[in-house]
Amino acid sequence: xxxxxxxxxxxxxxxxxxxxxxxxxxxxxxxxxxxxxxxxxxxxxxxxxxxxxxxxxxxxxxxxxxxxxxxxxxxxxxxxxxxxxxxxxxxxxxxxxxxxxxxxxxxxxxxxxxxxxxxxxxxxxxxxxxxxxxxxxxxxxxxxxxxxxxxxxxxxxxxxxxxxxxxxxxxxxxxxxxxxxxxxxxxxxxxxxxxxxxxxxxxxxxxxxxx
Numbered sequence: 171x172x173x174x175x176x177x178x179x180x181x182x183x184x185x186x187x188x189x190x191x192x193x194x195x196x197x198x199x200x201x202x203x204x205x206x207x208x209x210x211x212x213x214x215x216x217x218x219x220x221x222x223x224x225x226x227x228x229x230x231x232x233x234x235x236x237x238x239x240x241x242x243x244x245x246x247x248x249x250x251x252x253x254x255x256x257x258x259x260x261x262x263x264x265x266x267x268x269x270x271x272x273x274x275x276x277x278x279x280x281x282x283x284x285x286x287x288x289x290x291x292x293x294x295x296x297x298x299x300x301x302x303x304x305x306x307x308x309x310x311x312x313x314x315x316x317x318x319x320x321x322x323x324x325x326x327x328x329x330x331x332x333x334x335x336x337x338x339x340x341x342x343x344x345x346x347x348x349x350x351x352x353x354x355x356x357x358x359x360x361x362x363x364x365x366x367x368x369x370x371x372x373x374x375x376x377x378x379x380x381x
Contacts, residue, residue, distance in 0.1 A: 175345045176241060176245065177243055179191075179242075180221075180248065181244050182341075184244060184248075191281065191341075198280055198311075198370070198376070200309075200368070200370065201280070201309055202228075204378055205309075208307055210275050211275060212275040213234045213235060213276075214274050214275055214276070215234045215235070215236055215277070216238070216273075216278070217237070217277075218239050218279035218282060218294075219240055219264060219280070219281070219282025219285075220249050220259065221242075222248045222252065223245075223248060223249030223253055223259075224252070225278060226238050226253060227253060230253060235257070236258075237257060237260070238259045239260045239262055239267060241261070241264065246259050246260075246261045265290045265294055269297045269300070269301040272301070272302075272304075274302055274306055275302070276308075276309070277298050277302060278308070278309045279310050279311070280309075280311050283295075283312060284312050284313055285346065286346055286348065287331075287346055287348065288348045295359075298310075299381060303381070304381060305381060306380070306381045307381075308380075309376075309377070310376075310377045311374040312375045314349060314351070314369055314373050314374065314375055315350060317349055317372075321373070323337050325339075326338040326339050333350065334346055334348045334349070335347055350375060361381075363379065363380050365377070365379040365380075366378045
């Protein structure tokens with residue numbers, strides 16, 4: 171389902187349609203400052219939900235080895251076109267993919283991880299932790315529970331369970347979205363040190379931490 175929904179969004183965009191969601195955004199300013207202030211001895215990065223590849227392109231220009239994963243075939247092709255013959259770009263479901271352990275010193279995922287049930291998000295976060303090398307860092311985002319009432323796409327939705335909703339209209343119609351309170355975020359990332367969480371202008375939790 172996620173691959174189908176988002177592949178339709180990217181196909182519509184490539185055909186001249188609107189730039190939905192993060193397609194229209196620049197790099198998150200918190201991400202840029204995070205990279206500038208942090209040290210990455212291995213400079214090996216993974217972007218989960220790499221989309222059109224702009225975050226990986228930025229990292230590539232900073233000297234990183236880049237890997238990306240997306241469930242949309244169109245997004246994967248866009249990223250490959252942007253990065254050229256550098257980087258490893260994988261077409262896969264982020265929840266089902268078998269991530270290599272002890273591999274990356276940076277894993278990023280912006281506006282992606284929440285597209286599923288909370289149990290799947292928890293399992294994925296465990297995989298992310300294992301995929302990091304010691305002292306590896308994360309830059310992730312998850313929508314706060316306030317987004318349920320503040321995001322226009324959630325004006326009409328069905329609630330599946332506490333904090334997980336399905337929009338009933340718009341490009342992401344039918345795709346589960348999980349939303350998080352502060353205490354949930356703190357619990358989910360309690361294994362990390364130097365943890366920083368803040369709400370951005372779109373109501374997302376921006377999460378930075380170190381293994």
